[in-house]
Amino acid sequence: MSYLCSASSTVEIQAPAHPTAERFESLILHGTVLELYEANLNFHRAFVQLSGNDELDGIIAELRQRTSSAPVSQWKTRARIEQSAREHHEMVDLLQARDGKRLKALVERHIRQSVFTNPPSPPAQPGRSMMRWIVSRAMWASL
Template identity: 40%
Template sequence: MTPIGKLRQASSLRQQVEEEIAAAIVSGEMAPGELVSAPTLAARFEVSATPVREAMLNLEKRGFVAAVRNKGFRVTEVDQDALTRLAQVRHLLEPEAMALLAPRFTPEMATRARAVADDIVAGAAGEDLAKYLTADRAFHLLLLEFLGNGYLVEIVADLRERTRLVGLTDLLHTRRLEASAAEHHQLVDALEAHDADAARDLMHRHIGHVTGWWSGAEER
């Protein structure tokens, strides 16, 4: 995690801190069972403890940490069954959404999507997990926004916020993270070609990383 002065711009200090801590937890940089305190994290971010406490309380609502009286917060253990169920719901929603988007995908949409995909690739190449995860979330929600269904965007955003990818840090020194990053441009390729089947299949494969590479397990 980096000092707050080096973090990307966001709408608030609390949001920046929450994004950085969430990325550390989601990726496994902050391991399940690890005990952290607001003052310690504030020192790491070079900010006051107030935005850190606010961020941690919100992360507690998301199930990422649990408050420990007089000590701080403990990173919660990953529920593998819950992770599998989350991925199952995403498999039901996102691939079909991409198939629906393919026939109506425009050059303007492609330009916007590729700009975010470039940020994902840069995050992977620079081993910047916070940048990678923020851009990844923005990319997928952007594609869903193109369909014009706010309920779908809201549901998938919530599913993604609940998903833990504790094996992600193990991919930093492998080609798998870069391969996953490249899939975003491949998805845009399929959408640009108006190939609904290819877009659907690629999205299924991409979500499969949640219970495969990104969970610390091998995909079957």
């Protein structure tokens, strides 16, 4: 992400991430849980593809295939869904502003769905939380 946010970066930031963020947000009130889940996946796919890091994109896709496809545990409350929508927009805005420090902190919070200041510890239970831990560690290491 530091590379994406550097002033010398040649990465095109006029990305498909904003329309996917808008789609996710619009489905909060008017979509099904499955539509919301798919819109979230589409946003994250578009956002990760901005990095140009095909390996990271592939790792995340593989990790998603290893976990349950049921979106039931994705968000605990509607407030968390709404927070995720705000974070999606802010992630794109910070990327466009090339504010790597704030983007890194936001991505960490978004992945963990909480605030942390140190690399996360592995979860006690495997499953979706393990996928979040693996991805957050990979993101932490690459930032």
